[in-house]
Amino acid sequence: MERPSRLVLLSELRVRNTTYDVSLSRSQLTWKRRVSSPVYHPFRPSVCHSVSVSEIISVREEEEENGSRRREDGSWKKIKEREEKDCRQAFTVLYVERCRQHRWRCAEVTFTCSDGPLCQHWISSIREQLATITSRPKHLLVYINPYGGKRQGKRIYEQKVAPLFAQAGVSTHVIVTEYANHARDHLKTEAELEKFDGVVCVGGDGMFSEIIHGLIWRTQIDNGVDPNCPDETLSGCSLRIGIIPAGSTDCICFATVGTNDPVTSALHIIVGDSQPMDVCSVHHNNTFLRYSVSLLGYGFYGDVLTDSERKRWMGPARYDLSGLKMFLTHHYYEGTVSYLPARGIIGTPRDAARCRSGCVVCQHNGQLHSERAESYEMDDMSNCESDGEWRTIRGKFLAINAASMSCACPRSPKGLSPAAHLADGTTDLILVRKCSRFDFLRHLLRHTSKDDQFDLTFVEVHRVRRFRFMPRHCQSDSELELDLQENSKHQIFSQICRDHPACGCAPAYSSWNCDGEILTHTAIDVRVHCQLINLFARGIEEPPVFEDLTNPCAI
Numbered sequence: 001m002e003r004p005s006r007l008v009l010l011s012e013l014r015v016r017n018t019t020y021d022v023s024l025s026r027s028q029l030t031w032k033r034r035v036s037s038p039v040y041h042p043f044r045p046s047v048c049h050s051v052s053v054s055e056i057i058s059v060r061e062e063e064e065e066n067g068s069r070r071r072e073d074g075s076w077k078k079i080k081e082r083e084e085k086d087c088r089q090a091f092t093v094l095y096v097e098r099c100r101q102h103r104w105r106c107a108e109v110t111f112t113c114s115d116g117p118l119c120q121h122w123i124s125s126i127r128e129q130l131a132t133i134t135s136r137p138k139h140l141l142v143y144i145n146p147y148g149g150k151r152q153g154k155r156i157y158e159q160k161v162a163p164l165f166a167q168a169g170v171s172t173h174v175i176v177t178e179y180a181n182h183a184r185d186h187l188k189t190e191a192e193l194e195k196f197d198g199v200v201c202v203g204g205d206g207m208f209s210e211i212i213h214g215l216i217w218r219t220q221i222d223n224g225v226d227p228n229c230p231d232e233t234l235s236g237c238s239l240r241i242g243i244i245p246a247g248s249t250d251c252i253c254f255a256t257v258g259t260n261d262p263v264t265s266a267l268h269i270i271v272g273d274s275q276p277m278d279v280c281s282v283h284h285n286n287t288f289l290r291y292s293v294s295l296l297g298y299g300f301y302g303d304v305l306t307d308s309e310r311k312r313w314m315g316p317a318r319y320d321l322s323g324l325k326m327f328l329t330h331h332y333y334e335g336t337v338s339y340l341p342a343r344g345i346i347g348t349p350r351d352a353a354r355c356r357s358g359c360v361v362c363q364h365n366g367q368l369h370s371e372r373a374e375s376y377e378m379d380d381m382s383n384c385e386s387d388g389e390w391r392t393i394r395g396k397f398l399a400i401n402a403a404s405m406s407c408a409c410p411r412s413p414k415g416l417s418p419a420a421h422l423a424d425g426t427t428d429l430i431l432v433r434k435c436s437r438f439d440f441l442r443h444l445l446r447h448t449s450k451d452d453q454f455d456l457t458f459v460e461v462h463r464v465r466r467f468r469f470m471p472r473h474c475q476s477d478s479e480l481e482l483d484l485q486e487n488s489k490h491q492i493f494s495q496i497c498r499d500h501p502a503c504g505c506a507p508a509y510s511s512w513n514c515d516g517e518i519l520t521h522t523a524i525d526v527r528v529h530c531q532l533i534n535l536f537a538r539g540i541e542e543p544p545v546f547e548d549l550t551n552p553c554a555i
């Protein structure tokens with residue numbers, strides 16, 4: 001509960017034609033309607049509004065001239081004659097207002113003061129409080145993909161985001177990309193990162209992927225870390241990343257904000273939110289391939305992506321058409337998955353709890369991870385494999401998915417792994433073994449219902465720190481020999497099928513879908529790097545259930 005001694009300012013001000021007691025503390029701006037008569041009015045309850053200072057966007061002075069009030073941005077607003085007499089000195093506070101489905105809006109309220117000095121005092125006091133918030137970005141590097149999603153990136157930025165940044169006093173350096181990987185390469189080599197407090201991408205998951213590749217790579221080079229070595233502990237990126245969603249899936253934005261609304265994302269950037277996030281590094285034979293933050297999928301999701309790339313012209317609908325086609329094709333793939341289970345952590349992939357704003361699982365496991373990293377350093381051990389035993393599973397799989405976050409999106413509101421965490425240092429390895437089309441459909445349908453998609457005999461899920469995959473055709477001669485002895489008749493036929501694909505049997509290997517990009521290799525080594533990057537987000541907020549006792553209006 002806020003103590004009165006912490007009040008910065010308390011005045012009687014007017015909002016339209018009603019008098020309010022307005023108070024400013026270090027954490028809260030509150031305006032409470034004056035109840036003129038002590039008699040209880042059942043139909044006119046005292047209205048109280050409260051805004052956290054951390055969610056005030058800005059404050060601006062309203063100037064009045066010839067019956068119009070001039071805003072600081074130079075535009076004019078006509079005021080009613082009745083208001084005129086009282087509205088000599090006014091200021092407007094712009095603040096975050098929560099709407100449905102995790103959306104934020106920029107709301108505003110204009111306060112009228114009895115005299116000019118009081119008005120100035122209020123403006124400077126609010127600005128002083130805002131200046132104490134050091135986490136807010138002042139200068140941002142913005143990359144816009146004009147071709148992402150429905151090709152609306154530039155319009156979305158100019159119409160919805162740039163005006164908000166201007167109102168909040170955030171300056172920007174905007175680059176409209178001219179080709180794929182323009183943003184990544186600019187970040188890797190050219191960008192003067194020391195000039196900025198954050199990097200913003202306007203686009204989809206592919207654009208976000210470009211940004212993290214540029215930033216992570218640059219950070220490793222600057223810190224003398226070899227990105228090609230899978231056992232190296234990577235250096236964390238200091239610049240936060242903002243996503244203005246303008247893509248086809250916007251899965252990262254959904255998982256970190258709860259919606260894909262450009263205004264909401266812009267407001268999270270302005271208020272300086274911070275959400276750490278795990279990143280997987282993917283290597284093949286000690287060569288770096290890519291980083292992943294959402295889905296690494298072999299089999300079904302790899303095939304859907306490969307097929308959908310040929311249908312880019314269709315826009316977001318391409319994924320549904322390719323999904324249907326790959327469901328009907330029903331290919332399975334043989335190979336060996338080895339993984340290092342995550343030990344000592346809290347949370348499992350079958351938990352009912354979800355990763356939400358201020359997630360205690362992420363905090364606990366992140367702390368555990370950094371303590372372990374320190375003790376490994378002291379013991380002069382460069383990798384964290386000593387905390388567990390590798391396990392190996394060999395089989396035929398319709399899909400092998402590693403979800404480092406829930407991957408919730410409109411196609412699947414609970415995601416591929418509903419209980420996965422954004423920043424716990426683990427990924428959920430989901431193995432869907434060969435089964436009938438009907439069973440696979442049951443599994444897929446459960447992504448859209450309340451039923452547990454892992455509660456099926458042919459599906460297993462493990463929370464892991466590291467995993468490797470080797471497609472069967474890459475296995476050593478001795479392993480193939482062993483397989484042959486186990487099931488000689490079947491193996492002989494499948495070998496013939498591999499050598500003669502025209503026979504119509506399933507192809508021997510799929511490709512990896514790495515956050516929407518196809519990997520060039522199928523044998524991969526994946527390692528999770530706990531909280532390697534930070535986003536301008538705060539995780540998905542839970543809707544308030546109980547009355548907030550820290551809210552002065554509730555007292």
Ligand SMILES: CCCCCCCCCCCCC/C=C/[C@@H](O)[C@H](CO)NC(=O)CCCCCCCCCCCCCCC
Nearest residue numbers: 205249251294295319323324327407411412444447515516
């Ligand atoms: C019957 C309905 C079943 C619906 C099942 C829906 C499950 C959808 C799960 C979505 C997971 C998205 C994971 C996100 C990955 C991103 O890093 C990546 C980059 O943006 N996106 C994709 O690779 C894009 C991948 C998009 C994959 C779409 C798959 C659509 C499957 C449709 C299956 C239809 C079967 C119909 C049978 C009658």
Ligand SMILES: Nc1ncnc2c1ncn2[C@@H]1O[C@H](COP(=O)(O)OP(=O)(O)OP(=O)(O)O)[C@@H](O)[C@H]1O
Nearest residue numbers: 148149177178179203204205206207247248249250
């Ligand atoms: N100027 C450009 N011209 C062509 N391609 C670009 C350009 N800028 C970026 N790209 C590439 O476009 C690809 C798709 O971009 P983006 O992620 O923004 O949209 P999307 O694929 O429609 O959305 P999602 O990834 O959410 O499905 C990215 O892989 C990115 O590398």
Ligand SMILES: [Ca+2]
Nearest residue numbers: 278404421426
């Ligand atoms: Ca994770």
